[in-house]
Amino acid sequence: MAVVVMKFGGTSVADVERIKNVARHVKREADAGNKVAVVVSAMAGATNQLVGWVNEAAPLHDKREYDAVVASGEQVTAGLTAIVLQSMGVKARSWQGWQIPIETNTAHGSARIAGIPGDDLRRSMDAGEVAVITGFQGIEPKARRIATLGRGGSDTSAVAVAVALKADVCDIYTDVDGIYTTDPRIVPKARRLSKVSYEEMLEMASSGSKVLQTRSVELAMVHQVRTRVLSSFTKPEDMAPVGAAPLESVGTIVCGEDEIMETQVVSGIAYARDEAKITMLK
Ligand code: ADP
Ligand code: ASP
Ligand code: MG
Numbered sequence: 001m002a003v004v005v006m007k008f009g010g011t012s013v014a015d016v017e018r019i020k021n022v023a024r025h026v027k028r029e030a031d032a033g034n035k036v037a038v039v040v041s042a043m044a045g046a047t048n049q050l051v052g053w054v055n056e057a058a059p060l061h062d063k064r065e066y067d068a069v070v071a072s073g074e075q076v077t078a079g080l081t082a083i084v085l086q087s088m089g090v091k092a093r094s095w096q097g098w099q100i101p102i103e104t105n106t107a108h109g110s111a112r113i114a115g116i117p118g119d120d121l122r123r124s125m126d127a128g129e130v131a132v133i134t135g136f137q138g139i140e141p142k143a144r145r146i147a148t149l150g151r152g153g154s155d156t157s158a159v160a161v162a163v164a165l166k167a168d169v170c171d172i173y174t175d176v177d178g179i180y181t182t183d184p185r186i187v188p189k190a191r192r193l194s195k196v197s198y199e200e201m202l203e204m205a206s207s208g209s210k211v212l213q214t215r216s217v218e219l220a221m222v223h224q225v226r227t228r229v230l231s232s233f234t235k236p237e238d239m240a241p242v243g244a245a246p247l248e249s250v251g252t253i254v255c256g257e258d259e260i261m262e263t264q265v266v267s268g269i270a271y272a273r274d275e276a277k278i279t280m281l282k
Contacts, residue, residue: 001033001034001035001243002034002035002167002168002169002242002243003034003035003037003165003166003167003168004029004034004035004036004037004167004168004169004171004242005036005037005038005039005158005159005161005162005165005167005169005170005171006025006026006029006036006037006038006039006171006173007038007039007040007041007135007154007155007157007158007170007171007172007173008022008025008038008039008040008041008081008173008232009041009154009172009173009174009175009232010041010042010043010044010045010046010047011044011174011175012041012173012174012175012232012233013040013041013042013043013044013077013080013081014043014044014045015043016080016084018232019077019080019081019084020084021232021233021236022038022040022081022084022173022232023081023084023085023088023090024088024236024237025173025232025236025239026038026081026085026090026092026130027085027088027090027236028236028237028239028241029241029242030090030130031241032241032242032243032244034241034242034243035125035126035165036125036130036131037121037125037130037131037133037161037162037165037167038081038130038131038132038133039133039134039135039154039157039158039161040074040077040078040081040132040133040134040135040154041073041074041077041135041136041154042073042074042076042077042136043073043076043077046073046076047070047073047136047151050069050070050072050073051066051070053069054066054069054070063108063109064108064143064145064146064147066108066109066148067108067109067111067137067145067146067147067148068145068146070136070148071097071134071136071137071146071148073136074096074134074135074136074137074154075094075096075134077134078094078095078096078132078133078134079094081094081132082094082130082132085130085132090130091128091129091130092129092130092131092132093124093129093130093131093132094132094133094134095121095131095132095133095134096134096137097133097134097137097138097139097146097147097157098138098139098144098146099120100116100117100118100120100121100133101116101117101138101139101141102116102137102138102139102157102160102161103115103116103117103138103139103140103141104138104139104140104147104149105140105147106140106142106143106147107147108140108145108147108148109148109150110148110149110150110153111138111140111147111148111149111150112149112215113138113149113156113157113160113219114141116160116161116163116164118161118164118165121133121164121165122165125165133157133161134157135153135154135155135157135158136148136149136153136154136157137149137153137157138157149215150213150215151213152210152213153213153215154213155172155212155213155215155216156213156215156216156219158170158172158216159216159219159220159223159225159227160219162220162225162227163219163223163225167225168226168242168243169226169227169228169242169247170220170225170226170227170228171228171230171242171251172212172216172227172228172229172230173230173231173232174211174229174230174231174232175231175232175233176211176229176231177192177230177231177233177234177250177251178192178193178194178229178230178231178251178252179192179193179196179201179204179209179211179212179229179252179254179268180192180193180268181193181268181269182209182268182269182270182271183209183211183270183271186271192252193252193268194248194252194253195248195252195253195254195255195259195260196252196253196254196255196260196268197254197255197256197257197259197260198217198220198221198254198255198256198257199221199257200268201217201254202214202217202218202221203270204268204270205217205270207270207271207272208270208271208272208273208275209268209270209271211229212227212229212254217254220254224256226247226253226254226255227253227254227255228247228250228251228252228253228254229251229252229254230250230251230252231251234250
C-alpha cells in the first residue's frame with residue numbers, strides 16, 4: 001500500500017463534470033488500497049475573479065482580508081470533490097487549511113508554510129477516509145487568520161502535505177501530460193521529459209515555467225519528495241494505480257540528479273510574458 005498525494009489544478013476541476021473525472025482518478029487509487037490525500041485548486045478562473053473583486057473594492061487593501069476572500073475558491077472545490085467521491089461510494093471528507101492545520105508565517109498573500117501538525121488528518125486517513133484538502137491556503141496560528149501561499153500555491157500545499165504524510169509520491173495532475181523542454185502550448189515541437197532533476201526544474205520554474213510553483217520545487221528538493229507531473233485528462237481507467245506500474249510509465253518525474261543517467265547541457269527553455277527588455281545605447 002502506498003501513500004499518495006494527488007493534486008488537481010484549476011482546469012482539472014473547472015466544473016462539476018471535471019470534478020467527477022478527478023474523482024474517478026482518486027477512486028482508482030483508493031480501490032487499489034492506496035492511502036490518498038487529494039489537494040485541489042479553485043475552479044479555473046475563480047481565483048482571478050476573486051482577486052478582481054478585491055481590487056475593485058479597494059486597490060489598496062488589507063492583505064489579511066485579501067486572503068479571506070481569495071482562499072474561498074478552494075473551499076468550494078474541496079467540498080464538491082468530497083461530495084462526488086461519497087456519491088461514488090468512496091469514504092471521503094474535505095479539510096480546509098485551518099482544520100489540518102497548515103500553519104504559515106505572517107506574510108499574507110504569499111505566506112510560507114511553517115509546519116503541518118496534521119494528527120487528525122492522519123487519523124482520518126488511517127481510518128480509510130480519503131482526505132480532500134484545500135490547496136493554496138493555511139492559517140497564521142498567532143492571529144488565527146487565513147493566509148494564502150501566493151498564486152499557483154496549491155502545488156506547494158501538495159508537496160508540503162506529501163512531506164507531512166511521508167508520502168511515496170506527490171502526483172501533480174494538470175492539463176499537460178508532463179514537463180516539456182518548453183511550454184508545449186506555445187511550442188508544439190517541445191519534447192516531454194521522462195525525468196527532470198530538482199535543480200533543473202527549480203531553474204525552469206524560477207525563470208517563468210509555471211507548470212510547478214517555484215516554492216513547491218524547493219520544498220520537494222529539500223525533502224526529496226518524488227514529484228510527478230501528469231495529465232488529469234488521460235482517462236482514469238487507462239492509468240495504473242501507484243504501486244501497480246513503474247512511476248516512470250507516465251508523466252514526468254522530478255527527482256534527484258543521481259537518478260538521471262543522461263544529463264543534458266540544456267534541459268529546457270522557460271519564458272515570462274510579463275517582462276520586457278529595454279536596451280539603451282548612447
Ligand atoms: P494548473 O492549473 O493545473 O496548476 P498551470 O496552468 O498552473 O496548471 O500549469 C500548467 C501549464 O504550464 C500548462 O498548461 C503549460 O501551458 C504551462 N507550462 C509552461 N512551461 C511548461 C513546461 N516546460 N512543461 C509543461 N507545461 C508548461
Ligand atoms: N487557485 C490559486 C491560483 O489560482 C492556487 C492554485 O491554483 O494553485 O493561484
Ligand atoms: Mg498551477
